[in-house]
Amino acid sequence: MSQHRRARAAIKAVEKMPDLKIIRKKVFPDNRGYFVETYNETEWSEELDFKEVFKQDNHSFSIQGVVRGLHAQPGMGKLVSVISGEIFDVAVDIRPGSATYGQWHGVTLSEVNGDSLWIPNGFAHGFQCLSKEGAHVAYKCTTTYDPRTEFGIDPLDKDIAVKWPMIDGMILSERDKSHKSFAEHSSSHISL
Template identity: 50%
Template sequence: MPFEFIKTSVDNVYIIRPKVFEDNRGYFMETFEKRSFSNLDFNVIQENQSYSRKGVLRGLHFQKGKFAQAKIVRVIKGEIFDVAVDIRPDSKTFKKYVSAILSDKNKEMLYIPRGFAHGFEVLSDEAIVVYLVDNFYSPENEGGIIWNDKDINIDWPIKEPILSKKDSSWPTLKQFLENERSEKR
């Protein structure tokens, strides 16, 4: 099998280690092969790419409702601290997070199922991150959690990150869930 799926402390979140064939010319690896990923509830429909410089933190993002997305995240240049937070209130791992160092050197990927918020912080001078997703982006169904939510308590390596205006103004998870309940009434 060209991939090793490594279980994490949160159910259904996996670190994926591809088989890499290296020689004096460089390397070759499969980054996705549908049959190998059949154990995941994942059907790729879109690929996204971002470029960021050192200290940038993107996240914590997710899509709501029927627009929720599962993701496979990998780095093609640089190194990031990648995070997946379980935001499913009925989950036994609610508010728990998984973090992984993803880089062009280790070539590992992170599988993040639906119902999770995702974010990353760039540790190298620059990073190019590629995401495979299983649902289309819907701007009106975009959600986010503030990166430094004390109830989640992520141990980010860079304590004063560079944030977009949007990422610096997301609610806490508690505030988000309260707003969602209010809107359903």
């Protein structure tokens, strides 16, 4: 068995929102670069009790300052990883009745730290690109994209108050700028 097949990952729950998980993967550097196993269904299921089934993989590239999100789709969980660059990744609890409803958690994900963030159904997701060279972000999704049910929350919503690291130089799409506030979504009873 090669050294690379002995790769292991560790899962740690986020303290204030334990349904969010940081997944730390082992990186194998050598004189050629490095190798990292980004996902292993058997190992993660058997050894880490991570039993999610993924239906779609996405890849985005963003330039420095770009904020994508906050996006949510009923039934969709996401495993977010950075291929190159660095992002500030954010999850907002939008589950009515949850003890952390309306609260957010942010974490830095990068090619250097190799961490991933598991965001289950019931959370809105967004990120900001921090690196000058831009960032390639890959995410595995538990359902396929459905434009009929996907929705967005204003990433600058004052009630949620995400502390984006780069306010100066922030770049938002017209679509993300036009998203409703969290309160407007809450009053229309978010369906997850």
